[in-house]
Amino acid sequence: MNNTHSESWRKATFAGGCFWCMVTPFEELPGIHGIVSGYTGGTTENPTYEEVCSDTTGHTEAVQITYDPEIFPYSKLLDIYWKSVDPTDAGGQFHDRGSSYRPAIFYHDEQQREEAIASKEALEQSGRFSKQIVVEIEPASVFYPAEEYHQDYHLKNPLRYKYYRHGSGRDSFLQQHWNTPKDKEELRKKLTPMQFEVTQNNATEPPFRNEFYDNAEPGLYVDIVSGEPLFSSRDQFDAGCGWPSFSQPLHGGSIMEHQDYSHGMHRIEVRSREADSHLGHVFDDGPKPGGLRYCINSASLRFIPKDRLEEEGYGRYLSEL
Template sequence: MTNIKKATFAGGCFWCMVKPFDQWDGVKRVLSGYTGGHVENPTYDDVKKGTTGHYEAVEITYDESVISYETIVHIFWQQIDPTDNYGQFHDRGDSYRTAIFYHDDSQKQVAIESKQDLVRSGKFTKPIVTKILAASPFYPAEEEHQNFYLKSKATYEEDRKKSGRDAFLQKMWAND
């Protein structure tokens, strides 16, 4: 039996979702891509048009003997605004909505419980709208979008800053 598993999350712009996971021991790979839609092999331009139904997402390959799914889900919540149903920060539209895509019943249960814990925490005054959905085919994004934070550091940092993501995350999670 292998300890290598997959976890899939949509948290707005996939550029901003790679680095937070890529930094952890046990995470083998974080792949930017598209999932949850009805078009096979979509391109970045297809998804940006908003007609494919896909989310921009990351697929994380991890070793569960080193890092748990629970930890990965906790990291996910601390990267997003789970109350925004219309995108994330300055990225607007259906492809930028948030979701946890579970790969088995165990992941589904962890996702549901973590969402309930977040609701009970009272951290957010608006409803938590992040969806929990069964994983569907994941299509890797074009190479230029992979590991963007490493390839285009200045653009990545500038985009994060002007998006408002970092300020929001600092405000919401500084004490956790």
């Protein structure tokens, strides 16, 4: 660990129901240095899971995130938080009921408090939810890490976690409220027809007739929808396929992979994490040592040349080109 850098790291604490489900939205993102599941907000010292679930301790299941605000600002953590919970349900989250599962934001300083309030007000004014936003914004108190078997539960028990998460109704709720026809209509105004069809409807642009398939200029590729950094020119290579190809993403946490059985084939689709944009597919015929080829649609990307990274707010990625 770099002690110089660690001095600038901060804590963020969020409650959003079962803490198993509140780890995955934040993990593997650039600037995130740790996520711990635990209990906070109550009066009992060193509570156990059983005590917290009994609703007698005043504690809430939560996650505490260690992050570098210079790389991943608190405002982006808040955006992820809102898109991971039902902010209108004060009595729990999804099929987990009781005060120990209530949603809350626990701020660690005045800046976090102000940003949390502003983000909550913005969500209320957006009209995205017909009910009142009830998430409490409270000062952080002592945080007690949960038992070891609760840490990284989704990695230790992946099958059970998937069944639990699917059965809870969380994902269907989030899909309903954050991928709406209204959202897509707004995007249609911002994107070209090809960009919209590729990112939103999983289309594929023509090979060799797209913007970046033969780009040799150093720079950064970001999601055309959200501006999330995705790929570096350092990892781009000519695969001869007619689409921009990369040996790896800039950060593993910015890419999601899904099984794709469309068109009578079995492929691995890749999507951006922040905006859920369709990007392309990943294949195992890339260069060594990794052996992967991320075959990406130019229409999913915006390219920022190296000499413009600073002025566009991406200066911290200069060392990764």
